[in-house]
Structures are given as C-alpha cells and as structure tokens.
Amino acid sequence: MDGRQRDQHCAARERNGGAKAMRQRAGDFVAEAACIMHGGSVAGFPRGINCGDGGTAFRLRGTARAAPCFHPGYSRMGTLTPAFAVPIYTAQMPDCSAVNAQLRQLFLSRENADYVRHDPYPVASQGLFESRFDLFDWPEPCVAKMRDFCLSQLYQLIGEINGYDTQTLQRLHLAQESWFHITRHGGYFGYHNHPMHSWSGVYCVCQEGDEGVDSSGLLTFMNPHPASTMYMDMASLRMKSPYGNGSVALRLQPGQLVLFPSWMLHEVTAFLPKQEGFRITVAFNARFMMVGETPAPGR
Numbered sequence: 001m002d003g004r005q006r007d008q009h010c011a012a013r014e015r016n017g018g019a020k021a022m023r024q025r026a027g028d029f030v031a032e033a034a035c036i037m038h039g040g041s042v043a044g045f046p047r048g049i050n051c052g053d054g055g056t057a058f059r060l061r062g063t064a065r066a067a068p069c070f071h072p073g074y075s076r077m078g079t080l081t082p083a084f085a086v087p088i089y090t091a092q093m094p095d096c097s098a099v100n101a102q103l104r105q106l107f108l109s110r111e112n113a114d115y116v117r118h119d120p121y122p123v124a125s126q127g128l129f130e131s132r133f134d135l136f137d138w139p140e141p142c143v144a145k146m147r148d149f150c151l152s153q154l155y156q157l158i159g160e161i162n163g164y165d166t167q168t169l170q171r172l173h174l175a176q177e178s179w180f181h182i183t184r185h186g187g188y189f190g191y192h193n194h195p196m197h198s199w200s201g202v203y204c205v206c207q208e209g210d211e212g213v214d215s216s217g218l219l220t221f222m223n224p225h226p227a228s229t230m231y232m233d234m235a236s237l238r239m240k241s242p243y244g245n246g247s248v249a250l251r252l253q254p255g256q257l258v259l260f261p262s263w264m265l266h267e268v269t270a271f272l273p274k275q276e277g278f279r280i281t282v283a284f285n286a287r288f289m290m291v292g293e294t295p296a297p298g299r
C-alpha cells in the first residue's frame with residue numbers, strides 16, 4: 001500500500017463511521033489495526049465495540065510511531081523477574097541400560113489382562129496399555145531401583161524449592177500411585193492433569209522405532225498462562241524462555257525422569273514409529289503429609 005492508497009483507505013474508514021464498524025466482522029479488526037499501524041486514524045469509535053458477530057472489536061487509540069524510546073541517558077536499569085515460573089525438573093539415571101532392559105522385559109511380559117488398569121482414563125487412546133496403579137510396590141529389584149531413583153530425585157527437588165533441610169524432608173511422608181504405559185503405533189494420551197496430588201513424574205524406559213519423526217511421542221506441557229496470547233504483536237511474539245507463549249515438548253531419553261506439578265496440563269503426542277516399535281514409560285503421582293504440620297495455602 002503506497003502513501004496515496006493509505007490515505008484513501010484511512011479516509012474511507014473515517015467516513016464509514018462507528019455504526020458501520022459495529023457491523024463489521026471480527027476479522028475486520030485486523031484491517032482496522034493495520035489502518036492505524038499505517039498512520040490513519042478514525043474518530044468517533046467507542047472503545048469495546050461489539051462487532052455483531054460474537055466478538056468484541058477494540059479500536060486502538062493512538063498512532064504507531066517510529067521507535068521513540070532510545071535515549072542515550074537511559075540505559076537498561078530495571079530488574080527482570082521470572083514471576084509465576086513453573087518448576088519442571090529433569091534428571092538422567094546413571095548407568096540405566098541394565099535396569100531399563102529388565103524393566104522393558106518385565107513390562108512387556110505383563111501387558112495383559114492381569115495387570116491392566118480396569119478404569120482407563122478417557123483421554124487415553126487405542127494403542128496405549130496402562131497398567132494398574134501399584135507399580136512401585138512390586139518386589140522386582142529393577143522396579144525398586146527405578147522407584148528409588150525417581151523418589152529420591154523428587155525429595156531433593158522438594159527440599160530445594162521449599163527450603164527444607166534433610167530433617168524436615170524426613171517428616172514429609174509420601175502416598176503415591178504408579179503405573180507403566182506401553183504405547184504402540186498411533187497411541188497417544190490427550191491433555192489431562194493429575195488431581196489430588198502435588199507432584200507427578202514420568203520415567204522413560206525406552207522409545208524405539210520412531211527416530212527422526214519429530215512429532216512422535218512427545219511429552220508436551222501446555223503453557224499455563226492462557227491469557228498471555230490475548231494480543232500478540234512483534235513485541236511479545238518472540239519472547240524467549242521462560243517468557244515464551246508456546247508449549248514445552250520433550251522427547252524423553254531412556255533413563256530420563258521428568259518431574260512437574262500435578263496441576264499442569266500435559267499430553268503425549270501420537271507415537272508414530274516408522275515400522276515396529278514401542279514407547280515404554282513409568283508414571284507416578286505423589287501427595288504428602290508433613291508430620292506435625294497442617295498445610296495452609298499462601299504460607
């Protein structure tokens with residue numbers, strides 16, 4: 001759009017007046033915004049016009065100007081705080097090959113009716129086997145070794161971010177539920193969280209056959225700030241971590257543990273091996289009682 005066309009466009013918008021603008025579809029807001037971005041102005045519009053098509057169009061007041069705020073006397077002086085951050089913790093079990101091989105064999109041998117969960121979660125798909133929820137109580141040494149790794153990491157994380165010393169952590173008693181998943185071609189687990197628990201975890205035993213398929217079998221956390229995308233422009237679109245607006249997607253490695261707050265919405269994208277293959281993970285939920293303490297929100 002050259003200068004003459006821009007002037008005509010903005011003048012036409014001005015002549016149309018508020019009444020016509022109220023009949024515009026919501027998508028016309030883009031043109032309105034573009035008009036303002038091009039330097040036009042349209043008088044007489046109230047703020048928050050109902051666009052008549054189920055949405056509300058907001059006219060921006062003011063005119064975009066060339067970046068006006070670089071002043072040599074004011075270098076960056078403020079402090080940037082990552083407020084409302086979400087703790088996602090990852091750890092790699094050392095020397096995990098042998099225990100993962102034993103877990104793999106054990107879980108595949110128990111992918112049957114005796115060990116299946118009988119009330120599967122509704123967002124689970126065909127192609128995903130979910131075991132009953134007593135895994136950490138099994139007596140096999142490979143299960144105990146994996147469990148001890150997961151829970152020791154969880155306790156250390158809790159101690160670090162709550163400021164608890166070892167004596168305090170020893171008073172923090174645990175109740176948990178734990179299970180395994182075997183996911184085959186096309187299996188996925190839709191968005192969900194884990195109510196009635198404070199911390200959840202996923203441990204990866206293996207993910208085989210989908211190497212090079214970027215979208216396959218990703219543990220994906222939804223950005224918990226849904227209102228952050230209510231208005232996007234180039235001043236906010238490309239914010240870097242931890243301020244970005246997108247989700248966090250992880251392809252887990254064998255022996256990798258991920259811990260996260262149970263309230264976080266997450267999914268596992270469809271597992272898409274090129275030929276044969278499966279993905280085996282362990283998951284658990286944990287809730288706690290501090291002996292001698294009653295939790296009080298906000299403390």
Ligand SMILES: [Fe+2]
Nearest residue numbers: 192193194266
């Ligand atoms: Fe989950």
